[in-house]
C-alpha cells in the first residue's frame with residue numbers, strides 16, 4: 208500500500224541501487240510512484256480553519272485551528288472527511304499551529320501536549336479509515352467515478368507551521384523573528400514536535416508557509432540531524448513571483464529544499480494565485496523534485512486587524528481554471544490554502560481528472 212511507503216524498510220536510502228548517482232533520491236521515487244498511482248497529479252486538501260469556521264467553530268485563539276484538537280476533535284475528523292469526499296489524495300493534519308509550547312501556554316502538561324500532537328495524526332488516520340470503509344460499503348454509489356474507488360491512494364501529511372505561526376503575531380507572514388532567533392533556535396523549537404508527528408504515523412511531513420531561508424535551513428538540518436526517514440515537503444509562502452514572504456529569493460529557498468535528501472516535493476502555499484505560474488517556473492530552474500502548489504483564495508490577511516481583506520482580483524475558488532496551466536508549467540500536486548473550501552478541491556480534482564492534460568484553460 209502506498210500509504211505505508213514511508214515506513215517500508217526497502218525504501219530506506221542506500222539500500223537500493225539508484226541510477227542517478229550517489230545522491231540517491233529513493234524517497235523522491237516513493238513520491239513519484241504515488242503521483243503515478245494518482246494518475247500523474249495529486250489533489251491536496253483545502254483550508255482547514257476556513258472549513259472549521261463553516262462548521263461553527265470560533266477560532267479566535269492563539270492556537271487557531273489546533274484548539275479543536277481538545278475542544279471538538281469530531282469536527283477535525285469531519286473536516287478531513289469533507290476533503291476526502293471532495294477528492295483529496297493528501298490530507299493535512301490539524302497541527303499547523305499545534306506545538307508543545309503552545310499547549311503548555313494553555314495550561315496543558317508537556318505530556319498532554321505531546322498527546323494532542325499525536326491526536327492530530329490519529330484523527331486524520333481515523334478519517335481515512337472511515338472514508339475507506341464507507342467507500343467499500345457504498346461502492347455501488349461511487350462506482351461511476353473511479354476517483355472514489357477503493358484503490359485511490361490517500362496520504363496523511365503532518366502539517367508543521369513556522370515558528371511565526373506559534374508566535375501568532377503575524378511574523379509567519381514576514382519571517383521576521385528578530386535578530387536573536389537563529390537556525391539553532393528554530394531547530395530546537397521544532398525538534399520534538401516533528402519527531403512526535405512522525406512517530407504517530409504520518410506518511411509525510413508538510414513544512415508549510417515557510418517564510419524565509421532561515422526556516423528552510425533549520426528544517427533541512429533538523430531532518431538530517433535526526434535521521435528522519437519520513438519524506439517531507441517544503442512549501443513556501445510568497446509575496447510576489449520571485450520572493451518568499453521575508454523577501455528571500457524563491458530560487459535560494461527552493462535550492463535549499465532541493466539539497467535535502469528527505470524532501471520529496473517543493474512548492475508554494477498561502478500565496479496569491481496570480482503569482483503561482485511565475486513561481487513554478489522559478490522553482491523548476493533549481494530542482495527536478497515534484498512541484499506542489501496550494502494557493503490561498505487571493506484575499507490577504509491583515510495581522511493588525513486579524514481580518515481577511517477581499518481582493519478585487521480573485522476570490523474563493525477562482526484559481527481553479529488555472530490548474531491546467533499550472534500543470535503544464537510543471538506542477539503536479541494541487542490544493543488550496545486559506546479561504547478555500549471543499550468545493551474548491553472538488554473543482555481541482557475535476558480539473559485534474561477530467562480536463563485533458565496538455566490543454567491550457
Ligand SMILES: [Zn+2]
Nearest residue numbers: 477503544545
Ligand atoms: Zn494559508
